[in-house]
Amino acid sequence: LKPPSQLIRFRSGACGGQTxxxxxxxxxxxxxxxxxxxxxxTHDDVGWLKTVDQYYYGGRNYIQHAGVQYILDSVVSELQxxxxxxxxxxxxxxxxxxxxxxxxKTRNIVTQLVQEGxxxxxxxxxxxxxxxxxxxxxxxxxxxxxxxxxxDTFGECGRPRVxxxxxxxxxxxxxxxxxxxxxxxxxxxxxxxxxxxGRRMKMKxxxxxxxxxxxxxxxxxxLFTGVLPNGYNPxxxxxxxxxxxxxxxxxxxxLEDYNVDDLVNKFISISKADVYKTNHIIxxxxxxxxxxxxxxxxxxxxxxxxxxxxxxxxxxAVNVLYSTPSCYLQELNLAKxxxxxxxDDFFPYADDAHDFWTGYFTSRPALKRYERLSNxxxxxCNQLEVLGGSQSRDGPFGKxxxxxxxxxxxxxxxxxxxxxxxxxxxxxxxxxxxxHCQVLVSNSLAALSGSNVPRxxxxxxNISVCPLTEGSKRFSMNVYNPLARPISWSVHLPVNGxxxxxxxxxxxxxxxxxxxxxxxxxxxxxxGLTNLETQQSIQxxxxxxxxxxxxxxxxxxxxSGAYIFRPNSSTPYTISSKPVNSVVQEVRQxxxxxxSQVVRLYEGSRELELEWTIGPxxxxxxxGKEVITRLDSSISSAEYFYTDSxxxxxxxxxxxxxxxxxxxxxxxxxxxxxxxxxxxxxxxxGSQLTVVTDRSQGVxxxxxxxxxxxxxxxLLYDDYRGVGEPLSEPGEFGDxxxxxxxxxxxxxxxxxxxxxxxxxxxxxxxxxxxSFQDGTPSAIVEFSALQASLPPAVHLLTLSxxxxxxxxxxxxxxxxxxxxxxxxxxxxxxxxxxxSTLKVVGASEMSLGANQWKANMTRLQWNTGNxxxxxxxxxxxxxxCAAALVLAANRY
Numbered sequence: 001l002k003p004p005s006q007l008i009r010f011r012s013g014a015c016g017g018q019t020x021x022x023x024x025x026x027x028x029x030x031x032x033x034x035x036x037x038x039x040x041x042t043h044d045d046v047g048w049l050k051t052v053d054q055y056y057y058g059g060r061n062y063i064q065h066a067g068v069q070y071i072l073d074s075v076v077s078e079l080q081x082x083x084x085x086x087x088x089x090x091x092x093x094x095x096x097x098x099x100x101x102x103x104x105k106t107r108n109i110v111t112q113l114v115q116e117g118x119x120x121x122x123x124x125x126x127x128x129x130x131x132x133x134x135x136x137x138x139x140x141x142x143x144x145x146x147x148x149x150x151x152d153t154f155g156e157c158g159r160p161r162v163x164x165x166x167x168x169x170x171x172x173x174x175x176x177x178x179x180x181x182x183x184x185x186x187x188x189x190x191x192x193x194x195x196x197x198g199r200r201m202k203m204k205x206x207x208x209x210x211x212x213x214x215x216x217x218x219x220x221x222x223l224f225t226g227v228l229p230n231g232y233n234p235x236x237x238x239x240x241x242x243x244x245x246x247x248x249x250x251x252x253x254x255l256e257d258y259n260v261d262d263l264v265n266k267f268i269s270i271s272k273a274d275v276y277k278t279n280h281i282i283x284x285x286x287x288x289x290x291x292x293x294x295x296x297x298x299x300x301x302x303x304x305x306x307x308x309x310x311x312x313x314x315x316x317a318v319n320v321l322y323s324t325p326s327c328y329l330q331e332l333n334l335a336k337x338x339x340x341x342x343x344d345d346f347f348p349y350a351d352d353a354h355d356f357w358t359g360y361f362t363s364r365p366a367l368k369r370y371e372r373l374s375n376x377x378x379x380x381c382n383q384l385e386v387l388g389g390s391q392s393r394d395g396p397f398g399k400x401x402x403x404x405x406x407x408x409x410x411x412x413x414x415x416x417x418x419x420x421x422x423x424x425x426x427x428x429x430x431x432x433x434x435x436h437c438q439v440l441v442s443n444s445l446a447a448l449s450g451s452n453v454p455r456x457x458x459x460x461x462n463i464s465v466c467p468l469t470e471g472s473k474r475f476s477m478n479v480y481n482p483l484a485r486p487i488s489w490s491v492h493l494p495v496n497g498x499x500x501x502x503x504x505x506x507x508x509x510x511x512x513x514x515x516x517x518x519x520x521x522x523x524x525x526x527x528g529l530t531n532l533e534t535q536q537s538i539q540x541x542x543x544x545x546x547x548x549x550x551x552x553x554x555x556x557x558x559x560s561g562a563y564i565f566r567p568n569s570s571t572p573y574t575i576s577s578k579p580v581n582s583v584v585q586e587v588r589q590x591x592x593x594x595x596s597q598v599v600r601l602y603e604g605s606r607e608l609e610l611e612w613t614i615g616p617x618x619x620x621x622x623x624g625k626e627v628i629t630r631l632d633s634s635i636s637s638a639e640y641f642y643t644d645s646x647x648x649x650x651x652x653x654x655x656x657x658x659x660x661x662x663x664x665x666x667x668x669x670x671x672x673x674x675x676x677x678x679x680x681x682x683x684x685x686g687s688q689l690t691v692v693t694d695r696s697q698g699v700x701x702x703x704x705x706x707x708x709x710x711x712x713x714x715l716l717y718d719d720y721r722g723v724g725e726p727l728s729e730p731g732e733f734g735d736x737x738x739x740x741x742x743x744x745x746x747x748x749x750x751x752x753x754x755x756x757x758x759x760x761x762x763x764x765x766x767x768x769x770x771s772f773q774d775g776t777p778s779a780i781v782e783f784s785a786l787q788a789s790l791p792p793a794v795h796l797l798t799l800s801x802x803x804x805x806x807x808x809x810x811x812x813x814x815x816x817x818x819x820x821x822x823x824x825x826x827x828x829x830x831x832x833x834x835x836s837t838l839k840v841v842g843a844s845e846m847s848l849g850a851n852q853w854k855a856n857m858t859r860l861q862w863n864t865g866n867x868x869x870x871x872x873x874x875x876x877x878x879x880x881c882a883a884a885l886v887l888a889a890n891r892y
Contacts, residue, residue, distance in 0.1 A: 024120075024324075024327065024330070025116055025117035026324075026326075026327035026330065027086075027321040027327070028321070029280070029319065031279075033317045033318060033319040034271060034272075034273055034280075034281065034317055034318050034319065035280045035320075035331065036271050036281055036318060037280060037282045037283065037328045037331075038283050038285050038301060038304075038305070038320060038322055038323060039088060039323055039325060039328070040075075040085075040086060040087045040088070040285045040286055040291070040298075040301070040322070041087070041090070041284060041286040042071050042075075042089075042286050042287075043090070043232055043286070043287060043289070043290075044066075044071070044090070044091050044288075045167075045410065045411075046091055046126075046127040046128075046407050046410040046413070047410055047412060047422050047425065048412040048419070048722075049063050049064045049418070049419055049722070049724065050064055050419075051421070051422050052093065052407055052425070053425075055068055055094075055289070056068045056069055057069065058070060065243065065289075066288075066289035066292070067289075067292055068098070068289070069098055070293075071289065071292050071294075072094075072095065074291060074293055074294040074295070076110060076113070076119075077294070078294040078297075079118050079119060080113075081298070082298075083116070083118065084322050085298055086117075086322040086323060086327075087120070087291075088164070089119065089121055089122070090121075090123045092124060092126050092146030092147075092149055093126045093127055093146070096149050099153065111154060115157045117157075117324070120160075120324040120326060121154075121158055122162045122163070122324070123160055123164040124143070124146050124147050124159070124160035125139075125146040125409075126143075126146040126403060126406035126407065127142060127407055127411075127413075128164070128166075128167060128168065128411055129165075129175075129409040129411060130168055130169075130409065130410065130412075130414055131168045131411070131646070132170055132347065132360065132361055133414045133416070134677070134696070135375060135646060135678070135696075135765060136174055137379070137647070137797055137798075138371075138375045138405065138408075138409050139175065139178060140797070140810075140849075140880075141378075141402070142405070142406035142409045143178070143849055144850050145402055145403065147159070147850070150851075151851045161183075161186070161326045162185060162187070162188065162325040162329060163175075163179040163186070163187040163188070164187075164188055164325060165187070165188075165190075165411075166190035166191075166232035166284070167191070167232065168189070168411040169191055169360065170191070170345075170347040170357060170675075171189055171191075171345060171346035171347070172347070172645050172675075173210070173212045173344065173345040173645045174212070174645035175646065176210045176223045177212035177213045177223075177648075177649070178646075178848065178880075179223055180219075180222060180859075181221065181847070181848040181880055182847055182848045182851075183847045183851075183859060184223065184859075185333075185859050185860040186223065186224040186225070186226065186329040186860070187225045187226070188225070188226045188227075188228055188325055189225070189228065189346075190231040191231065191349055191351070192227050193348070194350060194351055195350070195658075195663065195664060196346070196658070196660055197227065199660075199661045200227065200275075202275075203340075204274075205340045206227045206229070206275055206276055207224070207225070207226040207276060207277060207332065207339065208225055208226075208339055209222050209224055209339045209342070210222070210223045210224075210225040210341075210342045211342065213649060213878060214343075215816045215817040215878040219861065224329065224860070224862050225342065226329075226332075228282065228284055230283070232284045232286075232287060233284060233287045234284060234285050234287070235283060237266060238267065240299075240300040241286070241287070241291065241293075241296065241297060242292065242296060243290065247259060247263075248299075248300050249263055249303040260307050263304070264311060267304065267308055267318075267320075268311070268316060271318050271320075277335070277339075278332055278337060279335075280328060280332060280335070282323070282328050285301060301322070304320065305321065305322070308320045329860070333860045333861075336863065337863065338863050339862055339864055339865075341864050344658075344659045345645060345651060348671065348674060350667075352556070353556070353666040353667075354556040354566060354666055354667055355556075355558050355564055356564065356565060356667050356670040356671050357565075358564075358565040358670050358671075358674075359560060359561065359563055359565035359566075359626070359670075359719075359727075360415045360416055360562060360563050361673060361675045361697060361698030361710065362696075362697050362698045362710040362711065362712070363416030363562050363563075363713055363727055364416030364423055364727075365416075365697070365712055365739045365741065366739050367414065367416060367426065367427060368416065368695040368697075369694060369695040369739075370430060371409075371413075371414045372696075372765065374433060374434065375405060375765070376482065376765060376767050376769075377434060378402065378405050378437065379482050379798075380437075380441065380766075381397060381401075381437040382801070383785070383800075384440060384445070384480070385440060385800070386799055386807050386838070387444060387837065387838075388440075388443060388444025388445070388448060391443050391444070391447040392440050392443045392447060393440070393443075393801075394443055395436065396435075396439060397437055397440040398436070401432070401433035401436050404429035404430055404433045405430065405433060407429065408426055408429070408430060417723055419723060420725065420730070423729075438455075438457045438771075441455070441457075441769065442454075442771070445771065448781075449478075450781070453773045454774075455771040456771065456774070457771055458770065458772060461492065461493070461770075464492070464494040465494060466493060466772070468772050469494055469772065470494050470495060470496050471496070473497065474774075474775055475773065475774055475775065476772065476776070477491070477771070478770070478771045478772070478773070479768045479769070480768060480769045482766045482769070483762060483763065484789060484790040484794070484795070484796035485790060486789060487759075487763050488602075488604065488605065489767075489768050490600075505781060505782045506782075514532045514533050514604070515529065515530070515531060515532065515605065515606055515608055515747070516529070516530040516532055517529055517587075517601060517608050520541075522578075523577060523578050524578055524589065525542065525543060525577075525579065526599065527541055528540055529633075529689075529747050530747070531747045531748065533606075534748065536686070536687055536747055536748075536749070538634045538687055538689065538747060539633060540632070540634075540689070541631070541632045542610070542630070543576075543630060544591050544595050544597075544612075544628070545574055545628050545630060546573050546575060546626060546628070547567035547568075547569070547572045547573075547625070547626040548567060548569060548573065548623050548624070548625070549567065549623070549624030549626055549713075549715050550567060550568050551568075551717055559715075559719050560624060560626065560713075561715060561717060561720070561721065562715075562718075563719055563721045563723075564670075564719040564721065565670040565698070565710075566667065566670055566719075567669050567670065570668050570702075572630075575591045576595070579591045586598055586599060586600045587599040587600075594615055595627070596612070596613045597610060599611075606756060607746045607760060608745040609742060609743075609744055610742065611740065611741070611742050612629065612711060612741055612743070613739070614627055614711055614712045614738070614739050614740075615712060616735045616738055617712060617736055618736075619714055619716060622716070623716075624713075624714060625713070625714055625715075626713050627710070627711050627712040627713070628708045628710045628711060629708065629709055629743070630707070630708040630709075631689065631691070631706065631707045631745075632703070632705060633705040633706070634705060635683065635684050635687055635688075635689055636684040636704060637682040637704055637705050637706075639656075639657075640652060640654050640655075640682070640701075641654075641680060641681070641682045641699075641700075641701035642680060642682070643674045643675065643676050643677075643679075643680045643699060644676065644680070644761075645677070647677045647761065647765065648814075649816060649878060653674055653701070655700075655701060656668070656671075656672065668702070669700070669702065672702060673699065673710070674698070674699060674700065675697075675698065675699075676691075676698065678692060678693060678764065678765065679691060679692045679693065679757050679761050680693075680699045680709070682701055682705065682706075682707050683750045684750075686749065686750075687747060687748075687749065688746075688747070688753040690745070690748070690753055690757045691743050691744070691745055692743070692757060692760050693741070693742075693743055693744075694742045694743075694764050695741060697710055697711065698710040711739070711741065712737075712739050713727055714727070714736060715727045742764075744764070751821060752821075752822075754819040754823075755822055758814055758815060758820075758823075762814070785835055785836055786834060786835060787833055787834065787835065787836045790829065790834075791827045792823055793814060793820075793823040794811055794812070794813060794814070794827050795811070796811060797811065797880070798810035798882070802884060805886055806885060807885050808846075808882065808883075808885075809831075809843075809883050809884075810848075810880065810882045810883075811881050811883075812878070813826075813878055813879045815878070816878055831843055840885050840886070842885070842886035843883050843885050843886070844883060844884050845881065845882065845883050846884055848882050849882075850882050
């Protein structure tokens with residue numbers, strides 16, 4: 001389909017730069033010297049110790065002194081004083097708010113700074129997302145939100161070319177793949193496992209090419225990746241923020257504290273390329289919420305650059321300059337080095353022998369679930385905004401609700417590593433989005449069904465509360481399926497009547513009630529699982545346990561906290577070896593007053609459902625508890641297990657092993673935990689046991705045939721990583737948080753396992769939306785926006801209104817290149833025949849971030865010393881495609 005001339009307008013214009021980058025104007029370097037790139041920056045958390053609003057305005061400074069608005073005010077003022085000065089900014093959520101308050105004069109000044117490369121945006125998403133607890137669909141959305149604002153505001157010069165994740169606590173391969181497919185040239189981060197960092201420094205492998213997909217043909221998902229030398233802080237002795245106590249450059253020789261020679265000598269001594277490959281090194285000059293007063297920073301950096309470079313006339317080979325990550329990256333690319341390849345990920349992360357940051361994989365499990373449900377609701381609203389037309393948009397739903405979801409992806413939000421009052425703020429923002437979205441859903445369904453009977457949304461079905469179904473003798477339930485294929489979905493409704501008849505939209509009766517599960521008659525525990533279709537059987541037991549969280553009473557002094565998981569012992573405590581069971585069309589198990597479970601098998605389903613309820617976790621015995629469920633099977637897994645990366649590709653894990661270096665294991669439990677975003681599994685030659693989860697959690701396999709999942713945490717001590725309070729959520733009544741969740745288990749041959757777990761996981765992420773109408777509905781209809789279901793290998797990732805006459809469509813091939821004999825094949829989709837109610841008159845493929853035409857997207861190429869053209873992988877597998885569609889005016 002040929003694109004129209006004005007589909008989506010990407011701004012262009014006069015941008016600086018006699019370089020391969022259109023808008024990049026870099027300060028000059030010296031080829032014969034060591035070039036030290038000073039990168040002035042601030043790291044502004046979109047919520048952590050204070051809420052996002054408090055951080056922006058500078059409120060509650062008794063918690064932490066930070067005011068983002070003053071940072072941007074001060075930096076813009078200082079950048080104007082010298083064209084050599086540079087600054088980078090990351091968090092579009094803050095910049096967007098600041099920009100909306102500026103005068104036309106200030107906006108013109110900032111636009112000029114951007115065009116001249118003096119103010120550079122890096123990363124560019126609404127926030128700097130967490131990499132362990134986020135789902136790829138939400139990450140793509142929050143990146144798109146920020147990138148669109150930068151494109152609309154500054155055009156090509158506002159487009160970030162470098163991803164910048166300096167603070168997240170471990171790094172996911174899928175994030176690197178997403179950045180590469182969005183057109184980024186490089187990726188820099190600050191946190192790296194201390195053992196991995198030590199080896200890389202010795203081998204000069206602090207910079208590498210991350211091959212972030214086993215399915216996409218190189219270099220589609222290749223991304224140059226660099227580890228910053230000082231985390232994201234300035235080198236010791238050179239922090240000149242008003243919050244620091246380092247000496248300024250005192251350059252009056254008549255003063256007693258004259259220190260130019262000492263500072264220059266110290267700086268030259270630390271300016272070495274002994275752990276990097278080229279004659280270029282990068283130094284981050286800034287840290288958390290710094291530059292609120294930018295004067296001391298720039299005044300002292302100006303002097304440092306002047307006096308260090310003055311030594312060149314005396315034989316010094318060090319050249320210091322203001323720079324940006326893009327300028328630094330360009331120099332590395334011009335160096336024509338051969339770069340090492342990285343193919344796994346950077347989990348788990350430890351900053352010392354007993355300090356594994358694996359607790360946050362599960363921290364704040366209720367918020368993690370609420371974020372996942374909110375993502376599902378947002379995707380439904382995006383779709384219905386398109387399908388319902390102008391009538392659907394008659395309400396409060398809009399950009400603010402997408403921003404609330406985007407903020408929740410922050411690495412101190414869904415990660416669960418914020419203060420309690422900040423977690424409450426994140427949930428409140430999502431809750432407002434729910435209210436707005438429900439108005440849109442009501443409007444859209446009214447337009448599509450012709451029924452204006454008020455609709456009710458029962459948000460508390462997870463605790464069996466829905467006033468309408470409990471108080472009505474007759475009601476209708478509308479089910480909207482956001483997936484582009486039919487699904488079977490069980491619905492549990494609270495009612496007060498003794499007998500109900502259930503009918504579908506055609507008035508036909510619906511059963512309201514293949515796998516086989518067996519329970520031990522003595523213990524009452526699950527004892528086996530059988531697939532009746534494939535005649536597979538395994539021994540399978542399941543129970544609940546808790547690890548005693550460390551209180552720091554040893555040499556390391558390290559406690560368990562919001563970030564850190566550190567049990568006192570490698571052996572967990574059993575909650576109950578003999579639960580009390582009751583059977584009412586399902587098995588209900590009571591393990592203790594605070595742990596229970598319902599086991600369900602639905603007619604025709606191929607998965608076993610485990611619905612667990614945990615809490616309030618008791619701590620009156622003075623012991624913090626990290627609660628797990630463990631599945632022990634007869635599968636010979638040989639210490640291997642598998643986890644997903646942000647819900648997409650799967651990585652192999654192995655107990656006490658890292659692919660990159662020889663691991664010295666110091667924490668046999670915490671050091672073997674990995675993030676599970678949507679699924680994990682173990683397998684042998686004949687059987688694969690897969691667990692699909694409803695939120696992000698920590699997972700491990702510590703014994704052969706075993707898979708354990710951390711479900712809940714309640715701790716009594718802070719872990720000294722900055723949050724300043726123990727992870728002990730109060731819950732509704734102040735006595736501790738109660739959490740309910742679901743795990744789905746499948747037993748399949750390994751060669752067909754993906755055919756089951758791929759659609760099952762997508763169904764857990766994008767769940768049907770239920771709404772209810774009292775009485776007999778005036779219109780009963782079935783509606784599908786598609787002419788036919790999409791092929792099983794194709795997933796509808798995004799259908800969202802872009803502007804008045806165009807929508808953003810993302811389709812993805814959801815199978816890896818070799819995981820399915822049936823579906824790991826190329827698929828063709830006809831966009832003109834895809835929709836039943838939308839008439840497509842034009843389409844054009846875009847980058848994954850929807851801020852470039854795909855045909856115009858170019859990236860820096862890197863030499864890895866191997867011939868990527870020999871790769872047997874085909875680029876169609878796991879491909880993410882974005883397109884802008886123009887719709888006819890009479891589309892509805």
